Amino acid sequence: MSDLSEKDIEIFIEAIGGYFKQITKEAASVGVAYLAKNAFPMNDYTGMIKVSADYEGALYFSAPSAMLRHLLTVMKEPNQSDENLLDAVGEIANTISGNARRYFGETWSSPSPKKSHTCRKT
Amino acid sequence: MKLMIVDDSNIIRNRISRIMADSKLPPIEIVGSVGNGTDAFALFTQQRPELVTMDLTMPEMDGVECTTLLVEFNPEVKILIVSALSDKATAIEALKNGASGFLYKPFTDEELVNALLELIKE
Numbered sequence: 321m322s323d324l325s326e327k328d329i330e331i332f333i334e335a336i337g338g339y340f341k342q343i344t345k346e347a348a349s350v351g352v353a354y355l356a357k358n359a360f361p362m363n364d365y366t367g368m369i370k371v372s373a374d375y376e377g378a379l380y381f382s383a384p385s386a387m388l389r390h391l392l393t394v395m396k397e398p399n400q401s402d403e404n405l406l407d408a409v410g411e412i413a414n415t416i417s418g419n420a421r422r423y424f425g426e427t428w429s430s431p432s433p434k435k436s437h438t439c440r441k442t
Numbered sequence: 443m444k445l446m447i448v449d450d451s452n453i454i455r456n457r458i459s460r461i462m463a464d465s466k467l468p469p470i471e472i473v474g475s476v477g478n479g480t481d482a483f484a485l486f487t488q489q490r491p492e493l494v495t496m497d498l499t500m501p502e503m504d505g506v507e508c509t510t511l512l513v514e515f516n517p518e519v520k521i522l523i524v525s526a527l528s529d530k531a532t533a534i535e536a537l538k539n540g541a542s543g544f545l546y547k548p549f550t551d552e553e554l555v556n557a558l559l560e561l562i563k564e
Contacts, residue, residue: 342548395457404453411451414499415547418526426531 324375328423329353332379335419339412344394356380364388365405366436367413371420373428379420381413406435443468443562444491447475448482448508449524450500454547458495458524458554465555468562479503483511490516493561495554496541498525498532506539513540520561524549 333350340348366382388405397404410433421428445462449455455475462470473489476482480502486494494512498505509521523536526547533544542564545557 339548342550392453395453396460397453397456399456407452411454414451415526418499418547419528421527421529421532426529428529 324355329355331420331423332416335416336381336412338419339415340391344391362438364438365409366438367406367409367411367433368436369413369417369433371417371429373424379413379417381409381416383409383412402437406437409433410435443470443493444473444489445470445493445495445558446473446482446485446489446491447495448477448479448500448505449475449495449497450477451497452477454497454524461551461554462558464551467555467559470558477501479505479508479511482508483515486512486519487515492519493558494519494521495524495558496521498523498527498536506536509536509541510539520564522557522561524554 333353337348337350340346360380361382363382364385365388366380369379371377371379385405388408389400391408392400392404413433447455447458449458455477459472459475462472470493473491474485476485478500496505496509505523505525509523512519512521520542521540522543522545523533523541524545524547525532528546536544542561543557545553
């Protein structure tokens with residue numbers, strides 16, 4: 321069992337960039353990439369997939385509501401309900417994890433995502 | 443021509459429906475969209491679609507198992523796997539089990555239309 325390397329992390333940066341470019345025609349800019357070991361930056365909606373291969377851990381995709389609503393608008397999805405916003409973060413987490421199998425190989429296991437909505441004080 | 447959409451993501455099922463409605467493909471009637479393999483097999487036996495788009499990672503019954511069942515029931519059915527699992531081994535397994543084509547997520551509208559057009563032409 322080992323930590324992901326910098327090169328490994330690049331795979332996820334490429335996957336997330338590729339997702340937004342493919343769907344919205346706009347490249348997603350990635351800030352500082354790092355491996356979170358304790359605290360995770362959580363936005364309004366989060367999709368999480370437990371992954372295992374030579375590594376064991378979890379892949380999180382967390383996004384603010386406004387970003388997800390924009391994504392659904394681009395996808396011409398009129399129903400921007402809580403259920404569909406959760407569906408979107410789950411689908412993105414699933415896609416990023418699935419795309420990672422091209423690099424990590426078929427031992428990269430990723431079951432269906434768990435999705436959550438973070439309630440915040442305004 | 444009848445099409446059934448199988449994907450555990452509601453927004454993906456809706457997106458495929460919209461792309462079909464907007465496309466210039468030969469007339470395709472969407473006979474239903476379902477979120478898992480069990481429901482897919484039930485709908486398939488009722489509606490007898492000639493075309494299916496099939497996700498792989500789904501609860502209850504996954505896409506490979508469902509593809510095997512559908513092809514056993516009707517060997518003439520054309521099944522397009524639409525999945526984020528982008529390693530070669532997964533694609534080969536799906537094709538061995540009777541799928542006719544493979545489209546990686548994320549996909550553009552044009553990629554989906556072209557992939558289905560290829561299957562219709564066969």
